[in-house]
Amino acid sequence: MKHSKLTVAVTAALAAALLAPGAQAQKLVPVKVQLKWFPQAQFAGFFVAQAKGFYKAEGLDVQFLPTGDQSPIQTVATGTADFGTTWITDLLTARAQGIPVTHIAQIFQKSGFTLVALKSSGITKPQDFRGKRIGVWPSGNEYPAVALLKKYGLTTSLDSTVSNPDVQAVTYPFDPSIVFPDKVDLVSAMTYNEVDQIVGLGYSLDKLRIFRAADYGINLLEDLMFTTDRTLKTANFKGSGQSGEQIAAKLVRASLKGWDYAVKHQAEAVNIVLPLCGNTCKGSGTRADARSHQTWQMAEVAKLYNTGPTTRGMAGYLDPAVYRNNVALLRSLGILKADPDAGAVTYSVWEAATGKKAAR
Known part of the structure; x- marks a missing residue:
């Protein structure tokens, strides 16, 4: 097939344009x-x-x-x-x-932060946390729990200035099976993660009392x-x-x-x-x-x-x-x-x- 000089010129020009740095696909x-x-x-x-x-x-x-x-x-x-x-x-x-x-x-x-208790514990409201053991996470992840407790006038063992705290905090590394329910009465749990893990431990949702921090005005x-x-x-x-x-x-x-x-x-x-x-x-x-x-x-x-x-x-x-x-x-x-x-x-x-x- 014969090509005109114009066609050859246009083809060459297009090839040159495609090879030009500015016309190449944008580098991510x-x-x-x-x-x-x-x-x-x-x-x-x-x-x-x-x-x-x-x-x-x-x-x-x-x-x-x-x-x-x-x-x-x-x-x-x-x-x-x-x-x-x-x-x-x-x-x-x-x-x-x-x-x-x-x-x-x-x-x-x-916030997806919650505190979870067994219904059989008799804990029905935050005021019932007094005298209980609460599982909390370390490194600043305990703040939502502390805020919820403070709202209801409860002190914790996390505060070194308090000699006789209302609540004993038990620090645990994110796996509720380590502490719940034998070592704590309530345990920190995110709605999307640890709540389901607790269900997996054999405690169906109808056996749990879930206190969602956001429902109590603690929406960190x-x-x-x-x-x-x-x-x-x-x-x-x-x-x-x-x-x-x-x-x-x-x-x-x-x-x-x-x-x-x-x-x-x-x-x-x-x-x-x-x-x-x-x-x-x-x-x-x-x-x-x-x-x-x-x-x-x-x-x-x-x-x-x-x-x-x-x-x-x-x-x-x-x-x-x-x-x-x-x-x-x-x-x-x-x-x-x-x-x-x-x-x-x-x-x-x-x-x-x-x-x-x-x-x-």
């Missing part, structure tokens, strides 16, 4: 994210965003770092990770200590996204030609898209999570198999995500009133000595990610 920007715990449906929205290509569509190559001995705050603050997830108490106490971490999006809008917010002031102020994030704030907005936008999808397609989300969570899929003492536990978990975290601002079309939004309430609560406990500085929270990333305006 590497982003490292440190999750607060081991892979499980607690983080389903992030895994869905990755599996569905939502991050890639934003030009991001997201890597989720495995949980290690360091907290997400430490990992992000030292630059090992660029972004992370944590609870608001962790973030605000770190900020108060001079660690420049900044809240950029609120994933869970309601949990899973949120954060980064550092340094990352947000970076003019050229990892040589991408984009600022750290632009990358953050893309990460948040894709993550929220992943969460919306996961909540609407929970069975599919569980299928995406299962290959990632390995030995942690089942949880300790759960009643059935890994799929059963992750299905339970997905249904419960969906409730924590799909409430408050999310139901008003503002997923990822930190409600200022709820934030102020959290700060006041932490100050009342003496965990915070003063209000956090303005840099503890930024709404500009959320606004850029969603195209919506925050009411500060």
